[in-house]
Amino acid sequence: MNAPRTLLVAALLSSFMLTACGKKEAPSAAAAPAPTPAAPTKIVVGLDDNFPPMGFRDEKGALVGFDIDLAREAAKRLGAEVEFKPIDWNAKEAELSGQRVDVLWNGLTITEPRKEKIAFTTPYLENRQIVVVTAASPIKAKADLAGKVVGVQEGSSAVEAVEKDAAAKSLKELKKFGDNVTALMDLSAGRLDALVVDEVVGRYYTTKKPGEYAVLDEHFGTEEYGVGVRKDDTALLGKLQQAMDDMKKDGAAARISTQWFGKDIVK
Incomplete structure (x- = not known):
């Protein structure tokens, strides 16, 4: 048997086996869990500032009202700054979808036509x-x-x-x-x-x-009244809903309601 030829064949076989082994796919890593959405640092609330007692200006020009106090309490629980932005209420959907405001919170009635464009929290007032x-x-x-x-x-x-x-x-x-x-x-x-x-x-x-x-x-x-956000802003909706639920459970919503209506009318 020709020794050099034998060595050559052996070398080729070894190279082929190493190459084949190198082509084996490594087991796929498990998909990393999606990161938890960061809590908002600022929430811009769109409102009609001439809608007492939900949101309006007092004799000093300051924004006050039942919904103003609810929104402030919710934002505090989220650790976020809240900005109240008076808007043309007739163009509220455009203000929201155009991202000029993050939330509509001012006696916003939940209706089927509005639900096609806006995501709502559960009702908080009838x-x-x-x-x-x-x-x-x-x-x-x-x-x-x-x-x-x-x-x-x-x-x-x-x-x-x-x-x-x-x-x-x-x-x-x-x-x-x-x-x-x-x-x-x-x-x-x-x-x-x-x-x-x-x-x-x-x-x-x-x-x-x-x-x-x-x-x-x-x-x-x-x-029924609800808080409205953009339909794709599910993270903010979830956090607002949790804040509202907590406010109802611990009595904060009832306290605010009593201040404005003389009794607890929150759903």
């Missing part, structure tokens, strides 16, 4: 759309609104509540206002026959002027 008239008004029921001018705040859930009600077809006009304060002024001046408004807002104003207004027994439906 509200009704009440009908406010002057104390001397002959209007005593919804049927009496036929042929009358009824006011609502533009962009509010009152618009949808009235428009989907059978009584809407009989109205002379559904007049939309930038805010409820102006609408109430028109009601007092006789330029409006009635105003449909969130109960928490309507009751706040009417109790400030006893004897000037009356509230009908009938209303335009019950609704």
Whole structure:
């Protein structure tokens, strides 16, 4: 047997085996767990700053209100700074989706159309759309609104509540206002026959002027308030929900509610 040829064959076989062994794939490493989203350091809250008692300016121009206090408490629990940014409430979805605000927190009603664009926390307050008239008004029921001018705040859930009600077809006009304060002024001046408004807002104003207004027994439906965030901002939604749940459990939400409404009305 030719020794050199034997050595050559042996060397080639050894090289082939080493190469084949080198091509074996190493076992794949387990996928690393996704990092926990960092807690927000700042939350920009979009609101209508003329919506008492939820969010409004006091006589010194400072922003105050039930939702203001709730948002401040939630942000404190998240270790985040909170900034309140007054916006055109009629363009709230655009402000949120355009990332000019992080949260809509100002008596925001949960509706099916809004749920298509906004992610909501669980409801924290129940509200009704009440009908406010002057104390001397002959209007005593919804049927009496036929042929009358009824006011609502533009962009509010009152618009949808009235428009989907059978009584809407009989109205002379559904007049939309930038805010409820102006609408109430028109009601007092006789330029409006009635105003449909969130109960928490309507009751706040009417109790400030006893004897000037009356509230009908009938209303335009019950609704619920929630905190709204962008649909893809699931991390912030989860943290806000946890903060709200904790505030309900430890009594902080009840304390804030009692300060503004005289009793705990938080769901």
